[in-house]
Amino acid sequence: MIVGMITGQSVAVEADAPAQLGATDQRTASGRPRGAARAASRRRADGRGPWGRSGPADKRGAFGRSSAPARSAGGRVATGRRDPGAGARGRGLWRGDKRLGASGPRIPVTVCSRVFAVLLFAGLLLVTDAVPAGAGTPRRGGTLTLANRADPPAGFDTMFTSSIALHHVGGALFGPGNLVKRSRDDFYTVAPYLALRWEHTPDFKEWTFVLRSDVYWHDGTRLTAADVKFWLDLVFFGVRSGQRVRPPAYFARELGDAVAVEIPDPRRVRITFSHRNAHFLQILANPRFKIAHPRHLMEPRIEAGDVMVSPLDVGLVGVGPFRIERYRRGSLVRVERFDRYFERDRYGNRLPHLNRIDYVTMPDPFAMDMAFRGGRLDGGARGQGHFLSSERVAAYERELGDAVFFARSDGGNFRLAFNVLNEGPWQDSRVRRAIALWIDKPAAIPAALGGFGWTTPSIGPGDIDVPTEFINWPRYDTAPLEIRRAEARRLMEEAGYGDGFTMGHLTRAIMPEGGEFLKAQLAGLGVDLELQIVDEGEWNRARVSLDYDSQQGRLTPSPIPEGTESVYGRYEENPDAYSKHDDRTLDALYRQLRDSVTMEQRIEVWRRLSRYLFYEQSYIVPVAESIDVVPYRADVRGLVVPPEDMHTHTDFATVWLER
Amino acid sequence: MRGVGVGVVLAGVVLLVVAGGALFADLIAPFDPLEQAVDRRLLPPGRKHLFGTDGFGRDVLSRTLYGARVSIAVALASVLVAGGAGVALGLTSAYAGGRYDLMVQRGIDVLHGFPFLVMALIVVVALSPSPAATAAAIALSLLPLVARVARGAALSVVEEEYLLAVRATGAGAARTVFRHVLPAAGPPIAAYLAACLGTAVGAEATLSYLGLGVPPPYASWGRMLREGSRAYFDAAPWVTLLPGLVLCATVVSLIVVGDRLGRRRYRACGERRPQRVGRPRQ
Numbered sequence: 050m051i052v053g054m055i056t057g058q059s060v061a062v063e064a065d066a067p068a069q070l071g072a073t074d075q076r077t078a079s080g081r082p083r084g085a086a087r088a089a090s091r092r093r094a095d096g097r098g099p100w101g102r103s104g105p106a107d108k109r110g111a112f113g114r115s116s117a118p119a120r121s122a123g124g125r126v127a128t129g130r131r132d133p134g135a136g137a138r139g140r141g142l143w144r145g146d147k148r149l150g151a152s153g154p155r156i157p158v159t160v161c162s163r164v165f166a167v168l169l170f171a172g173l174l175l176v177t178d179a180v181p182a183g184a185g186t187p188r189r190g191g192t193l194t195l196a197n198r199a200d201p202p203a204g205f206d207t208m209f210t211s212s213i214a215l216h217h218v219g220g221a222l223f224g225p226g227n228l229v230k231r232s233r234d235d236f237y238t239v240a241p242y243l244a245l246r247w248e249h250t251p252d253f254k255e256w257t258f259v260l261r262s263d264v265y266w267h268d269g270t271r272l273t274a275a276d277v278k279f280w281l282d283l284v285f286f287g288v289r290s291g292q293r294v295r296p297p298a299y300f301a302r303e304l305g306d307a308v309a310v311e312i313p314d315p316r317r318v319r320i321t322f323s324h325r326n327a328h329f330l331q332i333l334a335n336p337r338f339k340i341a342h343p344r345h346l347m348e349p350r351i352e353a354g355d356v357m358v359s360p361l362d363v364g365l366v367g368v369g370p371f372r373i374e375r376y377r378r379g380s381l382v383r384v385e386r387f388d389r390y391f392e393r394d395r396y397g398n399r400l401p402h403l404n405r406i407d408y409v410t411m412p413d414p415f416a417m418d419m420a421f422r423g424g425r426l427d428g429g430a431r432g433q434g435h436f437l438s439s440e441r442v443a444a445y446e447r448e449l450g451d452a453v454f455f456a457r458s459d460g461g462n463f464r465l466a467f468n469v470l471n472e473g474p475w476q477d478s479r480v481r482r483a484i485a486l487w488i489d490k491p492a493a494i495p496a497a498l499g500g501f502g503w504t505t506p507s508i509g510p511g512d513i514d515v516p517t518e519f520i521n522w523p524r525y526d527t528a529p530l531e532i533r534r535a536e537a538r539r540l541m542e543e544a545g546y547g548d549g550f551t552m553g554h555l556t557r558a559i560m561p562e563g564g565e566f567l568k569a570q571l572a573g574l575g576v577d578l579e580l581q582i583v584d585e586g587e588w589n590r591a592r593v594s595l596d597y598d599s600q601q602g603r604l605t606p607s608p609i610p611e612g613t614e615s616v617y618g619r620y621e622e623n624p625d626a627y628s629k630h631d632d633r634t635l636d637a638l639y640r641q642l643r644d645s646v647t648m649e650q651r652i653e654v655w656r657r658l659s660r661y662l663f664y665e666q667s668y669i670v671p672v673a674e675s676i677d678v679v680p681y682r683a684d685v686r687g688l689v690v691p692p693e694d695m696h697t698h699t700d701f702a703t704v705w706l707e708r
Numbered sequence: 709m710r711g712v713g714v715g716v717v718l719a720g721v722v723l724l725v726v727a728g729g730a731l732f733a734d735l736i737a738p739f740d741p742l743e744q745a746v747d748r749r750l751l752p753p754g755r756k757h758l759f760g761t762d763g764f765g766r767d768v769l770s771r772t773l774y775g776a777r778v779s780i781a782v783a784l785a786s787v788l789v790a791g792g793a794g795v796a797l798g799l800t801s802a803y804a805g806g807r808y809d810l811m812v813q814r815g816i817d818v819l820h821g822f823p824f825l826v827m828a829l830i831v832v833v834a835l836s837p838s839p840a841a842t843a844a845a846i847a848l849s850l851l852p853l854v855a856r857v858a859r860g861a862a863l864s865v866v867e868e869e870y871l872l873a874v875r876a877t878g879a880g881a882a883r884t885v886f887r888h889v890l891p892a893a894g895p896p897i898a899a900y901l902a903a904c905l906g907t908a909v910g911a912e913a914t915l916s917y918l919g920l921g922v923p924p925p926y927a928s929w930g931r932m933l934r935e936g937s938r939a940y941f942d943a944a945p946w947v948t949l950l951p952g953l954v955l956c957a958t959v960v961s962l963i964v965v966g967d968r969l970g971r972r973r974y975r976a977c978g979e980r981r982p983q984r985v986g987r988p989r990q
Contacts, residue, residue, distance in 0.1 A: 566744065
């Protein structure tokens with residue numbers, strides 16, 4: 050198997066037939082000059098942590114980030130990394146080795162029986178210590194109950210929404226990837242999923258994937274190359290039937306300019322691009338790009354004219370480790386183990402381990418906290434507003450002690466983005482730059498990000514070897530805040546807005562703190578931010594519209610620079626872009642990025658691109674990178690937590706319960 | 709103070725303090741209620757910040773004072789609207805009788821059939837969250853109650869003989885209702901409206917707590933309770949408890965004063981107030 054890096058020659062890659070975790074995920078082809086896995090290990094070796102960002106404290110701002118796993122307010126917080134003994138403990142996360150909940154039978158209260166009871170109890174303890182109480186082999190069975198932030202939107206269609214409310218559930222139903230996935234052992238390594246192996250032409254214009262033969266849809270139909278071609282056609286080209294049009298997937302442009310998808314033989318799929326697409330594999334390994342579209346069920350509907358048929362319309366049939374058992378709109382998604390799922394764990398056991406997962410819809414984080422602390426949930430919801438703040442973590446710990454652990458992951462970028470397609474002062478780049486200079490970014494971490502976060506000017510691309518001093522904020526604006534603010538005032542005067550102006554600001558009702566923070570910040574510059582506080586439904590509508598002047602939120606882009614075009618690119622190409630602009634310079638820069646072959650080229654282009662985007666034009670003002678914290682009960686084992694992007698590893702296939 | 713209980717005096721003092729605080733918040737609030745200072749976040753009550761600070765480092769006392777403005781203004785507006793419309797409906801309904809009375813009563817039944825929160829949701833969502841929308845929602849839910857009380861009070865008056873005399877002098881319906889029926893039926897209505905003020909303050913807090921009241925970052929008591937209880941209750945209980953205490957004291961005081969007013973009015977009319985229904989004394 051090969052991942053990531055590019056040698057400029059035709060490369061054939063292969064993985065072991067059974068997709069055993071760990072073994073296949075981490076091997077890389079020999080002779081590779083630089084690969085993501087190698088870069089990751091190099092970063093680990095030079096002490097900068099797995100994602101190469103743990104620079105000196107003075108470069109990390111007041112709330113600088115370190116790679117230590119436990120950094121919450123006195124709390125144990127698990128990151129995506131494992132301790133060396135994790136394998137022996139059944140793929141569990143690092144969280145100490147304390148045993149929980151040992152209980153014995155009720156002992157009769159007499160003198161003799163007390164002595165006997167003590168001996169018996171000691172014996173039981175020895176036995177439970179010797180035989181795996183969750184320490185070794187994963188246990189099969191049980192029901193995991195998780196909170197889900199909202200009802201999955203868009204008919205569970207992964208082509209039209211990246212909502213975490215869908216993807217938290219979607220991983221179990223549709224699997225952790227598509228043809229490829231992000232490795233469970235190393236997030237920055239691409240691993241095979243539905244494809245066994247792949248190859249590309251030396252010019253990177255043609256990519257061919259060889260599919261596994263043991264993948265079944267949940268209704269028992271075998272997955273074929275025709276199914277994958279159907280999915281790729283929908284992604285790249287959409288469908289037209291008479292006057293009805295199904296647009297391509299929102300991420301189509303990110304994947305490249307495909308011109309054809311062919312099936313050379315029943316197990317192969319070939320994708321041809323018009324331009325070089327050197328990083329296609331890494332872009333494709335985005336966990337949002339799930340195959341939720343069974344050809345044998347959807348094609349007849351589309352041919353009948355129902356081009357917008359959704360996965361929900363055809364019964365939520367996927368290829369993931371769990372299949373749908375019950376869906377009650379607005380309250381519950383229940384999935385049960387799919388016995389013909391093809392993945393196995395490192396011990397050769399079939400995945401998944403759990404019998405069932407219940408996703409209980411809980412739009413209110415407070416209700417989730419109460420339910421978790423009351424013992425009704427095994428895990429929290431993923432998503433902004435539901436991720437825990439430092440105060441909530443402290444409350445969980447006080448109440449639950451060792452019975453809870455916290456999965457921590459680098460989250461989305463909290464940023465202010467402008468809609469420059471709407472008329473207003475913010476169309477002037479000097480005004481946008483002034484706003485960027487004015488905001489006290491480290492202050493956002495306690496005020497708007499719940500106390501967990503770090504400042505960054507960028508997306509923090511995970512597997513690109515960007516020097517730490519480039520990533521950490523402030524780098525573009527190294528002057529003290531007072532000097533930056535004086536410059537901001539000068540720019541506002543120069544632009545003719547010295548007296549300030551009013552700007553609409555789209556804010557999600559579930560997390561108004563960000564809007565409140567920015568409003569208070571910008572008041573000093575004379576910018577009156579009019580908060581338009583909207584619920585999730587309205588947010589999902591408005592964010593893809595031009596009905597606002599600016600917006601703020603925490604969205605997670607792809608961990609690689611090439612995968613960010615759909616969020617930083619033009620509105621015309623993706624209505625869900627953070628900033629609404631029509632700047633074709635960014636098209637050209639992304640084209641250059643896609644054409645770059647060596648890491649040095651990628652870094653150089655990415656620097657130019659991010660400087661143009663965040664500094665010269667300031668279409669987007671990155672404020673801070675959040676750290677997402679999700680609570681889980683201590684007896685939830687085998688959970689794989691990605692170091693960034695909570696959309697990843699939502700399949701829960703490796704999870705088991707120590708009960 | 710003869711004849712006035714200690715409780716009523718205390719309630720009056722509380723209301724005076726709260727109303728004074730709300731009126732003169734600009735002068736007496738120690739900080740700008742919207743000013744954030746993350747280095748001062750979640751400070752416990754102390755000399756500088758008497759009520760402590762919230763998650764943004766904002767002064768809780770200042771926000772409580774400014775929040776009183778919103779709560780009291782919304783409560784007054786909603787009671788005025790509900791009182792005006794409800795009294796007019798109730799009196800005319802009692803005076804006219806017949807089909808008009810029947811139609812008004814069925815309309816009131818329909819309004820009354822909507823639970824308060826459902827009604828409030830509909831109104832606030834239709835008008836988008838704002839103090840005006842909150843006041844409208846509360847007024848709409850109080851209106852049927854006020855109309856019922858007004859009609860009941862008027863029914864006991866419309867059969868009085870002096871009204872026959874009024875009519876005999878050629879007075880029109882409007883004059884009869886508002887010059888002769890209203891003053892006679894007024895005391896119980898006024899007492900009820902006074903009690904409604906407390907209900908309205910509580911309702912405003914409820915709606916704000918649910919996120920349907922004044923939008924952030926502006927302060928209102930309900931919103932402060934929401935922010936404090938959901939995010940910081942374990943870490944900083946004062947963010948919730950102190951505004952909560954002020955809210956509770958205000959509502960109780962309004963009810964106590966309203967009750968007292970009602971008794972006084974009954975006495976002024978020479979009527980004996982009905983005894984409270986309860987367990988008979990042994």
